[in-house]
Amino acid sequence: MPTEGNDVRWLFADQLGPHFLDGDDQRVLLVESRRVFARRRFHRQKAHLVLSAMRHRAAELGERCTFRQADRYRDVFDHRPRAVRGPLTVSHPTTFAARDFVQSLDRVQMLPARGYATEMDEFARWAAGRRGHQLRMEDFYRGTRRRLDLLMDGDEPLGGRWNYDAENREPPPKPKARPELTDPDQRSVLGVPGPWWPDEDEIDEQVRADLDRWEADGDVTFVGRDGPRQFPATRTEALTALRHFLDHRLRAFGRYEDAMMSGDPWMAHSLLSATINLGLLDPVEVVHAAESAYRDRPDQYSLAAVEGFVRQVIGWREYMWQLYWWFGPEYRHLNELRATKPLPKWFVELDADAVQARCLSDVLGDLRDHGWVHHIPRLMVLGNYALQRGWRPDQLTDWFHRSFVDGYDWVMLTNVVGMSQYADGGRMVTKPYAGGGAYINRMSDYCGQCPYSPTVRVGEQACPFAAGYWWFVHRHRDRFAGNHRMRQAIRGLDRLRDLEALVEQEEHRGSRGP
Numbered sequence: 020m021p022t023e024g025n026d027v028r029w030l031f032a033d034q035l036g037p038h039f040l041d042g043d044d045q046r047v048l049l050v051e052s053r054r055v056f057a058r059r060r061f062h063r064q065k066a067h068l069v070l071s072a073m074r075h076r077a078a079e080l081g082e083r084c085t086f087r088q089a090d091r092y093r094d095v096f097d098h099r100p101r102a103v104r105g106p107l108t109v110s111h112p113t114t115f116a117a118r119d120f121v122q123s124l125d126r127v128q129m130l131p132a133r134g135y136a137t138e139m140d141e142f143a144r145w146a147a148g149r150r151g152h153q154l155r156m157e158d159f160y161r162g163t164r165r166r167l168d169l170l171m172d173g174d175e176p177l178g179g180r181w182n183y184d185a186e187n188r189e190p191p192p193k194p195k196a197r198p199e200l201t202d203p204d205q206r207s208v209l210g211v212p213g214p215w216w217p218d219e220d221e222i223d224e225q226v227r228a229d230l231d232r233w234e235a236d237g238d239v240t241f242v243g244r245d246g247p248r249q250f251p252a253t254r255t256e257a258l259t260a261l262r263h264f265l266d267h268r269l270r271a272f273g274r275y276e277d278a279m280m281s282g283d284p285w286m287a288h289s290l291l292s293a294t295i296n297l298g299l300l301d302p303v304e305v306v307h308a309a310e311s312a313y314r315d316r317p318d319q320y321s322l323a324a325v326e327g328f329v330r331q332v333i334g335w336r337e338y339m340w341q342l343y344w345w346f347g348p349e350y351r352h353l354n355e356l357r358a359t360k361p362l363p364k365w366f367v368e369l370d371a372d373a374v375q376a377r378c379l380s381d382v383l384g385d386l387r388d389h390g391w392v393h394h395i396p397r398l399m400v401l402g403n404y405a406l407q408r409g410w411r412p413d414q415l416t417d418w419f420h421r422s423f424v425d426g427y428d429w430v431m432l433t434n435v436v437g438m439s440q441y442a443d444g445g446r447m448v449t450k451p452y453a454g455g456g457a458y459i460n461r462m463s464d465y466c467g468q469c470p471y472s473p474t475v476r477v478g479e480q481a482c483p484f485a486a487g488y489w490w491f492v493h494r495h496r497d498r499f500a501g502n503h504r505m506r507q508a509i510r511g512l513d514r515l516r517d518l519e520a521l522v523e524q525e526e527h528r529g530s531r532g533p
């Protein structure tokens with residue numbers, strides 16, 4: 020359906036940046052659906068952020084925008100407001116369900132996706148050319164770097180290397196090596212200023228009042244604690260947060276990317292995922308800005324830090340987005356390891372106080388208070404525990420989606436079903452991300468403050484991650500017998516003298532809060 024340039028652009032709640040519009044005078048339709056929040060139990064701060072961002076966008080667009088608050092999306096399309104009765108266009112939505120809905124509507128044209136670095140057709144061609152071989156993020160990432168001419172020196176990667184992963188995996192600095200914190204705002208023990216935080220305004224006040232009222236009416240329930248909004252809700256805030264990260268924190272990115280520190284959930288992470296996922300920043304502008312920062316002031320940054328960051332945004336993020344569509348809608352139902360235990364209440368409720376294990380309690384507490392923790396707590400604490408305990412991957416996917424400010428369907432499936440739970444049988448990763456107490460002990464400062472001991476497998480002090488790891492390998496030893504990357508683990512299992520007692524102990528512990 021040709022639009023003849025007078026189309027109204029329908030924006031979903033994750034398409035809020037300027038790159039989703041074609042001009043400064045284009046008219047816009049924005050729909051806020053209350054039922055989305057009634058159907059599922061979201062983190063309170065996530066509901067706040069999404070509503071705040073949409074309402075800020077509607078206010079910015081002013082008369083150009085038809086903003087409808089409806090129970091369901093369909094209500095708006097069954098009785099289209101006069102202002103949007105003409106041709107309507109929308110960028111490719113970010114979920115299968117929304118795409119199918121758009122395609123079911125009359126007089127709505129779906130445009131190619133925006134806000135990603137690679138066209139879906141291009142990825143499909145790349146992936147189809149690798150049939151029979153495992154798709155590798157590294158190959159895709161290098162191709163994208165070349166195509167965007169990003170951190171390149173002609174045809175070669177800048178600095179002669181594509182990958183600085185080996186340098187970006189250090190344990191947290193020891194307390195003695197940590198710099199003195201003189202400025203109270205300097206919250207990061209890595210010696211860089213803490214993240215930039217936005218100020219709330221009257222739109223946030225209204226959002227908070229609405230959420231309180233919906234909750235009081237009994238229509239909607241939330242998990243997590245309310246608190247000041249911590250993530251950008253406008254383009255201006257998004258650009259400020261990006262600038263702050265590039266100027267003050269990017270230099271410390273990478274080196275401690277895999278480390279976890281109690282009392283510092285943010286470390287040197289960018290905190291940009293929620294902002295990019297709302298569409299307030301385009302990932303391509305983000306990585307070009309990081310490259311410019313490096314090229315303008317090479318003495319301020321290591322290439323390892325900048326490449327490490329670029330790899331996350333244009334490598335991992337982009338790859339996850341493309342695989343969501345490539346693997347298709349059935350991917351969400353995969354459960355290769357036949358994990359059938361339901362998620363326990365303490366986990367669903369983010370009840371950090373119900374847990375003694377310091378790592379799990381700290382991470383759940385941060386999630387409860389902020390709706391965010393960084394990648395390694397997601398993968399190696401929350402996901403790892405679920406994997407070890409045999410919790411249902413579909414329930415875990417839903418939980419991650421609802422509990423995190425940056426959770427969206429497209430980013431959940433490959434990250435949770437594939438990367439974290441190995442529920443796809445290894446299409447994403449070559450071995451399960453299961454780790455014991457020794458890993459957490461090496462990569463964090465948690466174990467010293469924990470009633471359990473990371474090296475003890477059986478008995479009062481048995482670390483639930485250490486014992487849980489062996490319980491997991493034991494349960495799946497036949498499944499992994501042919502996986503050469505699991506061979507060492509299975510050999511280790513055969514050497515355990517206390518396996519019987521360990522299995523009995525962990526079967527007893529099951530899914531209870533450890």
Ligand code: FAD
Nearest residue numbers: 288289290291292331332335336393394397398425426439
């Ligand atoms: P940084 O550490 O600063 O990284 C920079 C950016 O890279 C991020 O902002 C993000 O946009 C991107 N990125 C890096 N890794 C990934 C990845 N695996 N998938 C997608 N983007 C990535 N990311 C989400 O955006 N939403 C989610 O709901 C989400 N759930 C996750 C669940 C699990 C089990 C795991 C293992 C990872 C998940 N991630 C998710 C990926 C990653 O953990 C977050 O993007 C990151 O922690 C966000 O913090 P940050 O912005 O400070 O990231």
Ligand code: SF4
Nearest residue numbers: 376378466469473482
């Ligand atoms: Fe976590 Fe085990 Fe370390 Fe305690 S001892 S913090 S449970 S890894």
